[in-house]
Amino acid sequence: MAEVIWGLATSHVPSIGAAMDRGKTEDPNWKGLFDGYAPARAWLAEHKPDVAIVIYNDHANGIDLDIVPTFGIGTAERYQVADEGFGKRPVPDVVGDPDLSLHLLEQLVDEGFDLTVFQELDVDHGFTVPLSVWTPDPGEAWPCPVIPLLVNVIQYPQPTAARCYALGQALGRAIAAYPEDVKVAILGTGGMSHQLAGARAGFINPDFDAMFLEAIEKDPAKLTALSREDYIREAGSEGIEMIMWLIMRGAMNDQVTKVHSHYFVPASNTAAAIALFDNREPEPA
């Protein structure tokens, strides 16, 4: 039986990847962010999964506005790193896990989550930056196969926070029903508060972010009660992407153990955070 061993929530701001790709992680404007990753990365290096699922949104790179799937899943053997207009990031292409993808798809459709299927998909910074946050030096390959789970967060109406959490719960059941004995990691990406356009561009809400970071661990139901409008007002028009963290959280146990979290402003125009949770039952003392 497959088991979710950890969940990593992280911002996916493109400039985080660019800072790594350009060797700027010790730059005074970035050091505080990357120093905050170190404890999570050390723990993650000791807890390697067999397969990972990255919950993310595309940003006009793998898909356009012809078709806007609310939820989608990749079923490919490989996913190329997208050229977003300034050349590909110098990171490995992604190896997928079609067998697990198709299992999850069937289980989720049976539960009423009618995901769009991507048999081909170029993955952009929304996907590769979280992998880099987890594994800064992948070498020739990422640590394990990775499955993309896509969420529309850029065109209104985005799915509700409650629906995202419910999808996550169904995802958790689907993983548990997979007959292979594999360890699964889940990455929920995006956030935290930020707004890119409008007179309110540059908006950051540290109080909301702190509340969200606390509640994602201990009281996700509090976050599912918030409306789309609440997210856009409190976290900014792009901060609503934090709803993707709820899919990760839904797939995990009611009780999780926080390994590490860190909050930093700014990663370019965004409040950035990571939160790493161990999903395994605590060892008896």
Place this chain on the structure above:
Amino acid sequence: MTTDSRFDLPGTPVFDGQTSRRGFRMNKLFMSLRYAQNRERFLADEAGYCDEFGLAPEQKRAILDRDWQAMIDLGGSIFYVYKLAMMDGRSMQYLGGVFSGMTEEEFVAAMRAGGRRDG
């Protein structure tokens, strides 16, 4: 009957279905700029390239004038508009400054000071 799903939040453009319909052709143009050969063709004849995509005249004018606010107002998604900005060597901080009435330096300083707040 029109469906008005958008709520009014000052200073916050919401990229909803009607906005996306309005900006559809223009956002397609921005998407095409991912490819180097399209960027070259665009730069060689910006107006002609806009005509290929069937833009509304005001959308074409906004692009030719690099009127970033107008592109948003006319249905541009920030993630798509950013493709054009990147081609011009403009950062998201530059755009943030344009939208909020600041220079890029002022905007960067505001972000480094913890970001902007409501009110």
